[in-house]
Amino acid sequence: MLSFSRLRAGISSVMVKALLIAVPSGLIVFGITAYLSNQFAAREYKKHYQEKANLIWIHIIDDIEQAMIAGAHAFILNTLNLYKGYEEIKEVRVFNEKGREVFSQTPGPPDPRVEETLRTGALTQFHKKIGHREVDSYIIPIRNKPECHQCHDKTEKVRGALLLSVSKEKMKEGMAQLKRRYYFLLAFVFMAVSLIAVFSANRLVLRPLRRLQKGTEAIAKGDFQHQIPAETRDEFGSLTAHFNSMTRKLRNLFEELDQKNRQLTDQFALSSISQKEWQETFDCITDQISVVDTQFNIVKANRAFRKYHSLPSYGPVDKKCYEIIRTCSRSDCPHEKSMMGKRPVMEERKDAKTGNIFQISVFPYYSPDGDYLGSIFIGKDVTAAKENEMRLIMNERLAALGQMASGIAHEINNPLATISACTEGLLARIEKENIGSLLFESYLRMIEEEVDRCKKITTSMLSFVKRPSDENQDIHVNETLEKAIEMLDFQGRLKGVEVLRNYQRGLPLIRLNEGGLIQVFHSIIGNALDAMNGFGALTLETGNHEGEVYVIIGDTGPGIPPEHANRIFDPFFTTKGDKGGTGLGLSVADKIIKENRGKIDFISEEGKGARFKITLPVY
Structure with a gap:
């Protein structure tokens, strides 16, 4: 049971709550950062790979043009074999202005996209598989330059096309390796930031909070002398100062309350004496006096009232006024007249049983807030008078x-x-x-x-x-x-x-x-x-x-x-x-x-x- 209580208290601590908030938040931030970084790296890597492919085909076309101008056609095949030896390059083919393959290391099937490139003069890029490998293929138009006009009609804008296929496996391996580096770096940064945050939170937040907690526990035990040292000037320092001020005010307040409590005790003793004297005075009055509420219940009565109506000397009367007062009835009740008119009522009534004549006076009485509570009934025997x-x-x-x-x-x-x-x-x-x-x-x-x-x-x-x-x-x-x-x-x-x-x-x-x-x-x-x-x-x-x-x-x-x-x-x-x-x-x-x-x-x-x-x- 004790271990469960400790576990529950640990779960309820501010530190655990902060971690429960910080860890998921950090993971979310880490995931978003990793995703954005990966996307950025992939885009940059693809851009780099694209620039590399662009540089290769520029060199190939330049070598082909130099060999054609020099009339060394055999050198063109050697150039293609040279570039074909690169790991990334899986296919190199040269087409003339008719779309017919004229140079290649390994002849391949005709491709209709070559004719489209020759017709439009625009670069064509597409993906395909060579064997079981995915490659990025480019069909690059070979422009008709002025130095080529001696062999080609200068009216032709394009005098051929180059088909270059570059493997994507190298790019994928590079991207995967780059991702691992990014992930490792981000994880390291996340762990470092988390440790720094935990350390800072413990020093800057939790430690002042623990001091405040101990202070509140001391006050809860009644130690109003307890003061917390203010070590900083930030919000916690201000809170500590206010806490110490509150403690001093509470100490003064409880001292005042203690003094007032003693005064109230003395006043209560005096009030008890006064109430007893009032009750004795109330009972010494020979006229019949009773207090009647709004439901016609007799709440209080003096000794003369109880004696005349044969009621117990002490304890609640627990009866309606018209049930025991013989000088009035429910249909002609002075209390009801006073309650309806909110005014005093004075009448003379004759007790049919004893023949005595009573001067009945009924006065409304109110609470300190002005709410009507009932009436005070006074019956004076005026028979002799x-x-x-x-x-x-x-x-x-x-x-x-x-x-x-x-x-x-x-x-x-x-x-x-x-x-x-x-x-x-x-x-x-x-x-x-x-x-x-x-x-x-x-x-x-x-x-x-x-x-x-x-x-x-x-x-x-x-x-x-x-x-x-x-x-x-x-x-x-x-x-x-x-x-x-x-x-x-x-x-x-x-x-x-x-x-x-x-x-x-x-x-x-x-x-x-x-x-x-x-x-x-x-x-x-x-x-x-x-x-x-x-x-x-x-x-x-x-x-x-x-x-x-x-x-x-x-x-x-x-x-x-x-x-x-x-x-x-x-x-x-x-x-x-x-x-x-x-x-x-x-x-x-x-x-x-x-x-x-x-x-x-x-x-x-x-x-x-x-x-x-x-x-x-x-x-």
Whole structure:
């Protein structure tokens, strides 16, 4: 296994990879060079051989011409035999201008190419075999020179032809020997260049690479003190300098990281303590708090939440919010409302099982990147506060009823006096047996009208004293406003006051407790009447706008002083302490309207009266 690993490492080394690239590349270069050199040598050798053959036939023709001029024909055969003795020359034949062979060492068959050469006067070259040997044959025209005109017609351009055949074997042997020399020389050059390249690569490339390899191995082992000596100024020298610089920076970086790691360890310890303190603080809050994700899963919950819903004290809740929170359902979930609108939701819900009333507050929360993660649920038990508020409201109503008592008693006494008079008259008529049907009917109708009047007064009083905890109902704003006006009229507080009504017809219904709304109207209109001291104009206006119904109540009193404008809704703030004012009327009115998701606004200028606008949502 070890030897295989070493072999694998050796194969993966840079040296082997360089050789795997250099050797094939060198062989390819060697092959291309050898091929091109061989082609060049062959071409040059053939050129040399061609020049040699050209020189031979020039000498032969020159000797033949000298012998012909001298008239020594026998010398021509001796010349042919002489040249025929050369190893390369295999055939020498002379033809006259008729194409007939006239001189030769060994006569041969006629050749039609001779006639073509005589006709064209151009050199003819071709290949053929003499026996089993390949030869290059040349048919050279013998020109008719001026010194030959004494025997030949000077009009003839060619007076004969020479057929010369030269063996190719010598040329092939020379070329083969030349190839061997070239191959040997190229192989020697290739080996020398390869050795020089390997030596140079080892010294100039591999040795610096090994030093860099050892440096990286040292750094991998954590030795950041290791430095590599820079021996050259080339790219490897620059790389070595950068490597040493990187090592120093890494050493500094790891020292900083080590320091930061110690700081993080300390911070983590502090964070653990802080998280524990946060959890303890989280659990000390008596309100129910939980964190709900986008899938309605309860992610975290404090001790109060777990205790109220009978959950384990520790560990994940692993339930949906609508499964355990009894104050909401899947179809009416405050978390879903907050998630859909990406806004806080505040509602009051009643636990059907315990009867407790909770102020539910749901706030969306986001990641540092701004992604919506879920909501934070806070449930505050406001049962005791609600009971106190209800007692406060009822006390305010009772105080108002005390102020109304004399006026209402007077209003009830008047119809009762009429009923009594009608009853006495009827009894007297019955005793005298003098009862007419028309008179009897008239008395009965008067009694019915007065009874209806008393019933109306008592009904208005019952509506006013109705408990705020009673069920909400659909209410016509105009009708409820008129009931509040009638109650004030029963007290006789509208005498001398002009009531100006501007009611919009067909207003949509609103849903809330009628007694609470009458109390709101009674408090605001009562303050307006007190401000006008029983004389002036009271303006009543109703309408709706963008899903809301509004009521405007205006007076022509002295207005609200600027120093009192920010305090009129504060509990127990009153300017009528000497007249029995409690300072709770507007405070309770503002609370009732806000609990029903409405609001009260006012505009006032000193000396020009005040205008209060009550706005309530349409359901």
